[in-house]
């Protein structure tokens with residue numbers, strides 16, 4: 001067999017690269033032909049006889065020979081980002097496994113990983129991409145390991161542990177069975193982790209006993225996530241929690257659920273509001289209760305839950321394109337796709353930007369279609385003076401952890417239709433009334449009283465949160481709008497968005513680097529935007545397998561490949577916004593830098 005040429009990314013021979021070079025030099029499958037490295041002093045030199053072919057800064061523009069790649073860098077953020085950049089330009093990033101490692105046939109290891117001498121990866125383990133499993137690691141059965149994790153030598157895990165992306169587990173640490181180590185966690189050498197660790201925390205020592213552990217949350221400014229919940233002071237929940245405790249009614253649509261429904265009816269000027277445990281179940285139920293059949297028109301550019309609600313009801317989602325500016329459903333394409341099998345429109349107020357509600361209402365009336373809005377992002381959005389919530393047959397808001405107002409998990413459905421609401425009340429109670437005689441295939445659609453109390457308290461801040469997000473959005477627009485190749489989702493005149501997400505679109509040619517490269521560069525600097533919504537529904541395997549691979553969705557295709565949701569949250573400091581803007585500006589190739597501040 002001809003050995004395959006291999007380029008190592010990272011040339012630090014006193015680090016991971018030395019170990020990897022040793023491995024591939026003894027493996028007849030590979031012929032190492034050179035390095036890429038970010039240090040300027042190495043450019044044009046030779047390391048251990050092999051040429052340094054260029055800088056990692058220039059991966060996208062270098063003319064490199066036909067070869068596979070392996071990123072041999074210990075730092076999780078740098079390795080993950082370089083892996084991503086190489087894949088985004090179509091390069092193969094290979095996994096290397098030392099011949100003395102034991103990997104179960106029932107384990108799965110992703111791309112770009114390294115498994116060192118004597119390591120054991122046991123049955124049922126699923127390992128992500130760009131993961132370092134160092135010498136002598138024991139990764140026990142059914143482990144789940146996220147992307148760009150680093151398990152230092154001698155780490156031993158019990159069964160079924162989960163280690164989320166970019167976590168680092170130090171030398172000789174032990175992780176007990178069933179423990180979850182959150183994203184970005186740092187576990188110090190020699191620790192014993194006996195309970196789950198939440199994301200972005202450092203733990204050291206015997207992590208069960210408070211006395212013996214050092215635990216520190218990294219300051220927000222270190223890692224900028226796509227969002228963070230803004231939560232009222234913990235103490236503000238206590239009176240309600242005490243009352244729930246004293247009353248003994250913790251569920252079944254009791255006092256706080258009713259209060260929350262009333263509050264929403266008043267705030268949004270809607271006739272009826274119902275609480276739900278999440279927007280997904282509310283969407284599923286409303287499509288069932290409306291008694292739909294055949295086809296439902298939905299945008300493909302949305303979160304999975306929108307399309308899934310149709311599939312759960314054995315309806316056929318027909319994918320509609322989006323407007324290139326507002327990113328909400330394209331009414332012209334929608335009209336073209338109406339057939340005699342169409343029974344409903346399920347439109348989405350994408351990222352909080354309201355749809356063209358006037359035109360949608362008129363199309364629905366003309367074709368006798370039911371009209372439901374997935375308003376998961378849009379609690380507090382306005383169409384002129386009128387709040388989102390009173391359009392269509394029903395609108396559904398999410399209160400999950402990434403939303404502007406959150407109670408952990410939860411949702412609200414609003415409608416003017418009294419008969420529909422009565423059916424939904426039964427539906428969210430398994431389909432039964434007080435007599436337990438079910439008249440419809442319902443579900444458990446109950447929000448707990450604790451969640452309702454949190455939502456009520458959090459709702460008090462809704463206007464303040466939306467105002468703050470609009471300020472953040474304005475600042476982003478001012479700073480980044482003038483840069484060639486960048487544009488934002490457009491808001492029709494007179495509409496108010498919640499800015500649940502701050503969607504930026506990157507035109508690779510005009511900006512100089514593409515969306516995925518930009519994402520990698522931002523990740524290297526501790527900034528973690530998200531590709532909402534890529535892949536769009538019609539490109540998800542679930543939908544392709546059902547031959548629901550929508551056709552004629554050119555705008556969706558383009559937007560999905562260009563979109564990046566930038567960090568935005570209601571308590572975001574101006575310095576954090578500037579940090580994101582600086583990082584985006586500096587991600588451009590030098591030649592493209594024009595005098596834009």
Ligand code: T4K
Pocket residue numbers: 225226227228229277278279280281302303305306348374376377398399400401402410411528530532
């Ligand atoms: N329709 C639409 C259009 C939707 O977007 C959604 C949900 C639904 C329907 C369904 O609503 P629900 O059934 O969920 O009520 C998130 C949310 O989990 C999901 O609710 C949301 N849409 C979707 C767009 O985004 P992920 O998997 O991207 O979130 P995750 O866990 O990666 O979080 C992103 C960042 O937010 C993290 O890096 C850290 C931060 N975060 C997140 C959570 C959950 C926190 O700081 N605290 C938290 O509690 O899905």
